[in-house]
Structures are given as structure tokens and as C-alpha cells.
Amino acid sequence: MPLKDYCFDGTRKLELRDMPTGAGEYRVRKGEYVDATNANMQRAAGLQEKLYASGEEGLIFALQARDAAGKDSLIKKVFGRLNPAGLKITGFETPGETDLAHDYLWRIMQAMPERGTIGVFNRSHYEDVLVVRVHQLQKQYRLAKRCLTDDFFERRYVQLNNWESYLWENGYRMVKIFLHVSREEQKQRFMDRMELKEKHWKLSVADMKERALWEAYDEAFETCINATATKVAPWYVLPADNKWYTRYLMSEILVKTLEEMHPQFPPLDPEEAAKIPAAMQELEREA
Numbered sequence: 001m002p003l004k005d006y007c008f009d010g011t012r013k014l015e016l017r018d019m020p021t022g023a024g025e026y027r028v029r030k031g032e033y034v035d036a037t038n039a040n041m042q043r044a045a046g047l048q049e050k051l052y053a054s055g056e057e058g059l060i061f062a063l064q065a066r067d068a069a070g071k072d073s074l075i076k077k078v079f080g081r082l083n084p085a086g087l088k089i090t091g092f093e094t095p096g097e098t099d100l101a102h103d104y105l106w107r108i109m110q111a112m113p114e115r116g117t118i119g120v121f122n123r124s125h126y127e128d129v130l131v132v133r134v135h136q137l138q139k140q141y142r143l144a145k146r147c148l149t150d151d152f153f154e155r156r157y158v159q160l161n162n163w164e165s166y167l168w169e170n171g172y173r174m175v176k177i178f179l180h181v182s183r184e185e186q187k188q189r190f191m192d193r194m195e196l197k198e199k200h201w202k203l204s205v206a207d208m209k210e211r212a213l214w215e216a217y218d219e220a221f222e223t224c225i226n227a228t229a230t231k232v233a234p235w236y237v238l239p240a241d242n243k244w245y246t247r248y249l250m251s252e253i254l255v256k257t258l259e260e261m262h263p264q265f266p267p268l269d270p271e272e273a274a275k276i277p278a279a280m281q282e283l284e285r286e287a
Contacts, residue, residue: 003252008225009234016222021182022241033248040251041081047255048118050263052086055116057261058172061254062124065179066217067207068189069240071122074179077243078250079120088113091122100141104128104156105163115171125163126176129156129224134216157227164233174233175257177250178221179240183214 001020008014026033051057061079063071075089090111099107105125113119132138133153141148149155164174190208210217229235238249 003249003256006236006238006249007234008229008237009231010229014222014225014229014235014237016180016218016237019180019237020239021180021185022239023245024239026245027242030242030244034244037078037244037248037251040248040255041078044251044254044258045082047258047261047263048082048086050265051118051258051261052083052116053265054263055114055266056171057263058113058115058117058119059257059261060113060119060121060167060172060174062121062126062174062176063179064124064126064130064176064221065240066181066186067210068186068193069179069181070243070246071179073243074246074250075120075122077247078254079118082118086117087120088117089120089122092124092127105159112172124176125160126224126228129153129160130217130220133220133224134213154227157224160228161230161233164228164230168232173257173261175253176225176228176233176235177253178225178235178237179246180237181240183211185241186211 006019023030023033051059063074065071079087079089088111092107092111095104095107108121108125111119111121138148138152167174225235225237236249236253238246240246
């Protein structure tokens with residue numbers, strides 16, 4: 001599938017059941033896609049350097065997925081190949097008391113990267129319309145009754161769209177990624193975590209219990225993506241069963257976005273440029 005077929009920007013509706021979870025026919029060309037990923041990352045590294053030098057725009061990737069879909073490995077194998085000086089990775093766990101004492105975007109704002117930097121959110125502000133919706137956690141919030149109306153999540157979708165438009169207008173681009181893993185592949189990855197000692201640290205019985213809510217999460221993801229996919233902050237629904245293919249697609253999105261931003265090295269200040277001939281002469285005299 002062309003990259004555009006994985007993209008949702010508000011011009012068409014997502015039907016999650018129609019989206020692939022694996023590489024399909026491309027599996028026989030795995031080597032080509034691994035090579036293409038490597039080439040993309042070289043290109044991305046050069047563009048990141050210009051982005052960092054210019055400091056004019058920030059870029060944020062928000063990663064959402066079911067448990068064991070591969071967010072951590074995607075960050076390590078793709079974003080881990082960029083210059084860490086211009087990269088900020090933030091993981092969002094269950095909100096604590098301090099987080100819950102503020103509005104739900106408060107902790108997200110604390111993690112915003114500086115302009116010129118690429119930020120990666122491992123889970124994000126979308127947890128508040130996904131897991132919160134599935135488990136109806138908003139009913140436990142200490143919120144005024146006027147806030148807990150029947151259209152609670154519909155209003156949050158509007159808030160998120162408005163906030164992402166605000167970011168766009170202030171020099172930030174938001175790209176949202178949903179890693180679409182199949183139920184069968186998730187089961188296998190959970191089995192691996194139980195059987196392989198080196199993966200025991202990833203094991204969580206609570207994560208496995210969420211499998212019973214598969215259909216509810218399907219509905220939550222689909223509704224959320226359709227409500228918040230916009231031109232300035234699109235969603236990409238990427239197949240996650242074959243990690244090498246997910247990494248390839250992520251590298252394509254990274255390069256595409258950076259090329260659209262078209263960062264450039266800033267020009268040398270004229271006063272500094274005027275000092276260059278004298279500085280060169282001084283260095284030559286040292287030799």
C-alpha cells in the first residue's frame with residue numbers, strides 16, 4: 001500500500017477492520033525494505049541537523065497502540081538512530097495525583113520539546129480519550145458536575161483538535177501514529193514475555209486482561225481517529241505485526257514530514273561573516 005493509504009487527515013473515514021496488521025505480500029521483499037529504512041534514516045539524520053540548527057519548528061510524534069504492539073522497539077530502532085541532542089522522548093504512564101490535580105493536557109505540556117527538536121511521545125494525550133473512555137475513568141475524576149456531561153469525550157475531541165491547531169500556529173507539527181497489531185500477534189508476544197527470561201521485565205498480567213476489551217478498544221481507537229484526524233495533525237494507522245515493515249513505514253513518515261518542513265541551515269550573521277577573513281589569517285599564521 002502507498003503511504004497515503006495509511007494516512008487519515010479528515011478527508012475519509014477509518015474502518016479499522018479494513019486496515020492491514022501485517023506486511024502481507026511485501027514479506028518476500030523484507031531485505032529491500034530494511035535497506036530502504038537504512039537509507040531513509042540517513043536522509044532523516046541530515047534533515048534533523050538542519051531542523052535543530054534552524055530552531056524554527058518543532059516536530060512531535062505521538063505513538064498510540066495496544067499493549068505489545070511494538071512502541072518501544074519502534075522508538076529504539078527508528079528514532080534511536082537520530083542525534084539525541086535534537087531528540088526528546090517521553091513516556092506517559094498512568095497519571096499520578098499531581099497530574100490528576102491539573103487539566104489533562106498539563107503533563108503533556110511539561111514534555112513539549114523546544115522548537116528545533118523532534119519529540120516522541122510513548123503514549124500521549126490520547127490516553128485520555130482511549131483507556132479513559134473504555135474504562136469510563138472520568139467518573140472517578142474530581143471534576144465539577146458541569147464538566148461530566150454525556151458529551152464528555154466529544155468535547156475532548158474538539159479540545160484536542162483546537163490544541164493541535166494552536167501548536168501548528170505556534171511552530172509545531174503533530175503527527176499521530178497508531179500501531180495496528182492483530183489479536184493473534186499480540187497473543188504470541190505475550191507468550192514470548194512469559195516464556196523468555198529476557199522479556200520477563202515487560203510482563204504485565206494487567207495488560208493481558210485488557211484483551212477481553214478488544215472490541216471496546218477497537219471502537220475507541222476508530223472513533224478517536226475519525227474525530228481528531230486533521231490536515232495539520234494527521235493520523236497514520238500502521239500495520240504492526242511485522243516490526244521491520246512498521247519501521248520502514250515510520251522512516252518514510254519521518255522523512256516525508258521533515259521534507260515538508262524543509263528546514264535550512266540559518267545564514268551566518270553578517271557581522272560574524274565580516275570577521276572570517278581576519279580569523280582565517282590568524283589561523284594561517286599559527287601554521
